[in-house]
């Protein structure tokens with residue numbers, strides 16, 4: 001997950017490959033609650049690991065439910081059989097509507113019947129999301145429910161610690177036109193109190209988002225409760241209904257999450273050698289309503305082949321076809337249509353989406369504002385959005401080949417690209433779907449990058465969304481930005497590069513480590529690294545061959561040579577000296593070239609070394625030449641070694657460092673020197689934070705993202 005302030009997506013060109021999506025949020029949280037309410041243990045597989053499911057798991061554990069983690073996406077829930085283990089608790093439910101609504105109903109019934117008291121609260125946005133219709137229904141039943149701040153909104157106090165009789169004889173009336181989650185909450189909760197008679201729910205107003213109710217009914221059946229449905233107006237839970245565990249249940253992949261990859265397949269030209277996007281874990285027999293996004297995407301031109309548990313998407317009509325669609329049946333996935341509309345041949349209207357206004361944010365307003373940022377013309381109403389792509393029909397996304405105006409070259413601030421698209425900073429309003437939707441704008445035909453603010457908000461349902469997206473998207477290498485940091489030893493390159501990379505979410509290339517690895521591997525094979533021996537052409541040839549067959553692997557914070565962790569060994573001063581000697585051998589440098597170029601992955605790279613800017617990435621948009629006085633550097637290295645418990649003598653370090661500088665700067669091949677277009681940074685009098693801030697300032701100054 002990218003836990004950074006903003007993530008810059010370079011212009012993307014093609015897509016292709018296979019993705020496996022995380023489990024459905026709607027199913028995960030319903031299953032967790034049902035498993036906790038059931039009699040007996042339930043093994044839940046393919047569970048979504050996200051903010052909202054974590055909130056539900058924490059809440060259930062706080063209520064005394066035993067839940068053991070049995071695998072990366074699996075838990076075993078010890079059902080409590082509808083009996084409360086805890087009589088008083090305060091539950092914080094973040095911004096998870098799928099936890100707040102069902103827990104409110106289930107806890108209200110149990111607290112009233114068994115005598116308990118709970119407080120349910122969330123983030124400020126949760127306290128603006130209406131729950132009044134559910135509260136009204138629960139009060140009809142005789143449950144004490146108090147809205148602690150504003151009537152009709154969380155936080156709530158549920159129950160008063162006393163037992164009260166429940167009024168279950170008359171039908172319970174609930175409105176269905178604000179959120180279908182109120183009905184879902186009642187359907188999940190009422191089987192707990194149906195021991196003595198049928199329990200009937202009647203809709204007071206028309207029900208929206210019916211497919212979510214289908215998921216609820218389907219899952220109730222898996223847990224042994226069959227609800228009789230009369231149209232969409234009346235639901236009867238038969239007397240004697242009770243939850244029993246199905247033993248084991250697997251969560252389907254999330255259909256709403258699939259919508260981004262369906263749209264991706266429809267928008268992006270296929271990467272040569274691939275056959276569009278294959279999505280595993282969800283197919284046309286899904287119980288999730290959002291699977292009907294497939295129909296909407298087909299209307300816009302997507303070529304989709306569906307199986308029971310998989311989908312394959314290829315680009316069909318291009319540009320996409322504008323549509324006018326009632327989206328009541330796919331409220332969440334329909335947001336993705338709004339971004340597909342940016343690539344359509346006319347104006348698209350999405351109707352009957354009033355529920356967008358009360359989701360994680362006011363989604364109609366958010367989608368309208370952000371589409372306008374990209375250059376689209378947007379009209380919004382109480383329950384619709386109408387989108388005309390940036391200046392008429394889009395001509396097509398990038399096809400590969402060289403980038404316009406230098407690709408990774410910076411654009412003018414506030415630049416307007418071809419076809420009226422604008423380089424935009426996308427606000428995401430703490431709404432995962434806004435963030436995921438607008439990532440698809442990176443295929444814009446103007447080949448402008450897109451900045452996504454607060455990318456970690458995708459953690460609500462799809463923590464690895466961007467990583468998954470990057471794994472199936474391609475763009476010409478020159479469009480992937482590289483920041484080069486070259487300079488002499490102990491100037492702080494490694495420290496600076498790592499900090500800059502982690503702030504931007506970029507990959508990191510420590511090229512010195514590759515030369516160190518060659519030195520280490522040579523030593524282990526008994527191959528001399530003295531300057532005298534390396535002058536022998538046959539010996540240099542052997543060293544080049546050794547570099548070409550290096551068996552090396554990088555994992556976060558660790559480096560492996562032939563399966564052995566050599567992280568510590570590499571940092572020894574002797575390894576640095578050996579690296580400096582072998583790095584003067586042209587055969588070694590040639591052997592390591594492709595390895596270094598292969599580090600250039602989406603969304604970007606920070607590369608540190610001696611020749612990053614001069615030889616390896618000469619087209620990089622930012623090159624920093626980092627220096628500090630030799631005395632400062634020797635002091636820093638001394639401190640660094642001592643702090644690691646490695647004995648060191650300052651005077652020796654200074655002498656070695658000067659010798660290394662001299663060799664690195666004077667060798668014939670790729671000597672250490674600033675690139676002509678490098679910016680110089682002498683950090684003798686700057687601390688690490690100041691150096692990082694300086695480089696980030698330069699980088700942001702080169703971007704054309706509007707500040708909002």
Ligand SMILES: Nc1ncnc2c1ncn2[C@@H]1O[C@H](COP(=O)(O)OP(=O)(O)O)[C@@H](O)[C@H]1O
Nearest residue numbers: 489490491492493494495636640683686687688
């Ligand atoms: N700007 C700075 N001010 C003070 N110390 C620094 C600075 N940058 C790096 N250091 C420290 O200097 C030491 C050497 O830094 P390192 O990043 O390993 O250098 P390099 O990669 O250039 O050899 C480390 O202990 C680091 O914490």
Ligand SMILES: Nc1ccn([C@H]2C[C@H](O)[C@@H](COP(=O)(O)OP(=O)(O)O)O2)c(=O)n1
Nearest residue numbers: 489490511512513515579580583609610611
């Ligand atoms: N791009 C590079 C990186 C390192 N080298 C050589 C020259 C350096 O003295 C050694 C070791 O580099 P490294 O960056 O690990 O060394 P320091 O951390 O700066 O001490 O490798 C190189 O020739 N080209």
